Amino acid sequence: MNPFIDIRNDFPILKQQVYGKPLVYLDNAATTQKPTTVIDALCNYYRQDNANVHRGVHALSERATVNYERTRDDLVGLIHANNRREIVFVRGATEAINLVAQSWGNANVAAGDEIIISAMEHHSNIVPWQWLCERTGATLKIAPMNARGELLMDQFDAMLHARTRLVAVVHQSNALGTINPVAEIIQKSHAVGAKVLLDGAQALAHMAVDVQALDVDFYVTSAHKMYGPTGVGMLYAKEALLEAMPPYQGGGDMIRTVSFERSEYNDLPYKFEAGTPNIAGVIGFGAALRYLQSLGMDAIAKHEQSLLAYATDKAESTGYIRLIGTAKNKASVLSFAVNGVHPHDLGTILDRDGVAIRAGHHCAMPVMKFFGVPATARASFAVYNTKDDVDTLFVAIEQAYAMFS
Amino acid sequence: MFDLRSLYQEVIVDHSKSPRHFGKLDPCTHQADGHNPLCGDQLHVYLHIKNGCIDDLSFEGDGCAISVASASIMSETLKGKTLGEFEALFDRFQQMVTAPVDQPVADDGMGKLTVLAGVREFPSRVKCAILCWHTLKSAMHADSGVAKTE
Numbered sequence: 001m002n003p004f005i006d007i008r009n010d011f012p013i014l015k016q017q018v019y020g021k022p023l024v025y026l027d028n029a030a031t032t033q034k035p036t037t038v039i040d041a042l043c044n045y046y047r048q049d050n051a052n053v054h055r056g057v058h059a060l061s062e063r064a065t066v067n068y069e070r071t072r073d074d075l076v077g078l079i080h081a082n083n084r085r086e087i088v089f090v091r092g093a094t095e096a097i098n099l100v101a102q103s104w105g106n107a108n109v110a111a112g113d114e115i116i117i118s119a120m121e122h123h124s125n126i127v128p129w130q131w132l133c134e135r136t137g138a139t140l141k142i143a144p145m146n147a148r149g150e151l152l153m154d155q156f157d158a159m160l161h162a163r164t165r166l167v168a169v170v171h172q173s174n175a176l177g178t179i180n181p182v183a184e185i186i187q188k189s190h191a192v193g194a195k196v197l198l199d200g201a202q203a204l205a206h207m208a209v210d211v212q213a214l215d216v217d218f219y220v221t222s223a224h225k226m227y228g229p230t231g232v233g234m235l236y237a238k239e240a241l242l243e244a245m246p247p248y249q250g251g252g253d254m255i256r257t258v259s260f261e262r263s264e265y266n267d268l269p270y271k272f273e274a275g276t277p278n279i280a281g282v283i284g285f286g287a288a289l290r291y292l293q294s295l296g297m298d299a300i301a302k303h304e305q306s307l308l309a310y311a312t313d314k315a316e317s318t319g320y321i322r323l324i325g326t327a328k329n330k331a332s333v334l335s336f337a338v339n340g341v342h343p344h345d346l347g348t349i350l351d352r353d354g355v356a357i358r359a360g361h362h363c364a365m366p367v368m369k370f371f372g373v374p375a376t377a378r379a380s381f382a383v384y385n386t387k388d389d390v391d392t393l394f395v396a397i398e399q400a401y402a403m404f405s
Numbered sequence: 406m407f408d409l410r411s412l413y414q415e416v417i418v419d420h421s422k423s424p425r426h427f428g429k430l431d432p433c434t435h436q437a438d439g440h441n442p443l444c445g446d447q448l449h450v451y452l453h454i455k456n457g458c459i460d461d462l463s464f465e466g467d468g469c470a471i472s473v474a475s476a477s478i479m480s481e482t483l484k485g486k487t488l489g490e491f492e493a494l495f496d497r498f499q500q501m502v503t504a505p506v507d508q509p510v511a512d513d514g515m516g517k518l519t520v521l522a523g524v525r526e527f528p529s530r531v532k533c534a535i536l537c538w539h540t541l542k543s544a545m546h547a548d549s550g551v552a553k554t555e
């Protein structure tokens with residue numbers, strides 16, 4: 001049986017009509033919709049448990065703390081971390097990368113060192129490294145890709161050497177859908193002594209990830225792309241790395257004792273969680289993780305792969321759609337251009353049919369430049385999408401195409 | 406589809422597919438770049454101003470149908486107009502594309518520009534329609550910078 005048949009009932013937002021048409025939500029790479037369990041977790045926290053964490057002696061604070069910390073254990077389970085000290089809550093993937101660039105980067109990168117990123121990075125995995133290089137005098141190297149949107153591994157190999165301090169690459173590209181050969185990247189990077197950061201903002205909602213099997217050093221994600229709330233995310237890092245890293249921000253919760261002469265830092269992971277965190281967000285994140293686990297990551301991947309294959313076939317059979325990103329190993333993202341129709345116009349026209357897609361540069365302007373387009377249209381899939389959604393998408397695209405031809 | 410047709414009228418589709426005044430203007434007295442980062446529209450406008458009049462103008466670039474059609478129709482409309490007339494039309498154009506949907510379009514003296522009134526119903530597209538006007542204005546004022554819609 002298809003475990004996803006009734007799944008749309010879990011997402012109240014999907015029941016609405018947009019301009020009189022049933023909503024077909026295909027902008028999941030930007031953010032996914034939230035199941036009732038996540039919405040309830042947020043509401044229940046504010047209705048019943050609202051209190052600050054880690055500091056109250058009263059019942060509410062204890063409940064809030066237990067629910068907040070439970071999410072850390074859920075994350076340990078989902079990504080197979082070694083222990084809960086390796087999971088730091090942050091605002092999202094962007095903040096996690098900035099944290100690593102500031103804290104680990106300032107302490108470990110010096111003039112003459114090199115950092116490698118790939119040609120398909122989201123701006124959030126470009127800018128913090130550019131800044132780090134400007135601060136330290138290190139050099140940023142860009143591992144190139146081919147016309148299908150796959151990393152050129154022989155060129156990557158040639159870039160690696162003893163001065164490579166860090167390799168920061170996207171696990172699954174938001175603009176192209178490419179899944180990078182991360183196990184190989186990690187193994188080769190470690191062979192020259194470099195650390196590896198994986199940007200898992202897109203990956204974690206779509207595939208099973210085991211950070212210990214991968215032996216990855218840093219792994220980052222955002223809850224809102226995995227059915228959780230906005231404004232919360234995760235930094236995973238190996239305990240020994242976090243232990244050696246200086247704190248990122250100073251404030252409450254991250255210290256053990258403070259005097260005006262000096263302060264002693266708290267244990268992991270609290271050393272990196274200064275200030276009152278996004279408590280409701282973290283609790284909602286936990287509900288999202290349990291939702292994902294209840295469906296099963298392998299079943300999710302299988303369902304979305306079948307949608308992607310179906311949509312790819314449809315796109316190819318039109319004769320007027322150019323796919324941008326055709327990697328052999330890809331997931332959940334269909335980036336494309338329709339002959340004669342600018343992506344922005346396509347987005348507007350589809351919207352009036354109730355079909356929500358993204359049109360733009362997807363915060364990956366270097367990717368757009370590589371493919372010689374100002375923007376692409378992007379349909380991206382989630383667990384609740386169906387073949388009917390894909391059919392509606394292509395009927396709407398056909399109408400847009402007809403309008404301009 | 407009725408409201409979509411108010412945006413993508415035939416005139417607009419036609420101007421977007423075969424824009425008028427498209428290409429480089431040589432010689433020109435003023436030029437400027439315009440950029441809409443949201444959808445990647447890139448325009449470059451050229452102006453030849455003589456005796457306080459827009460003697461000629463043209464544009465180049467890459468953009469969505471609304472931004473290209475708007476630049477094309479703007480160029481047709483403004484050729485031969487005085488700088489004062491440009492200012493007045495810019496004001497009225499801005500008012501037209503941001504007016505509430507239920508307000509009638511004041512079309513006297515606006516000519517073909519009124520075909521762009523439909524963008525009122527599509528707030529995310531107003532910037533596309535207005536980019537060329539901002540770009541032209543920054544060319545006139547010889548701002549060295551790039552006109553932006555943000």
Ligand SMILES: Cc1ncc(COP(=O)(O)O)c(C=O)c1O
Nearest residue numbers: 092093094122124174199201222
């Ligand atoms: C691949 C990738 N990395 C990083 C990010 C940044 O995530 P956030 O904006 O939630 O911090 C995104 C979001 O679009 C993304 O797709």
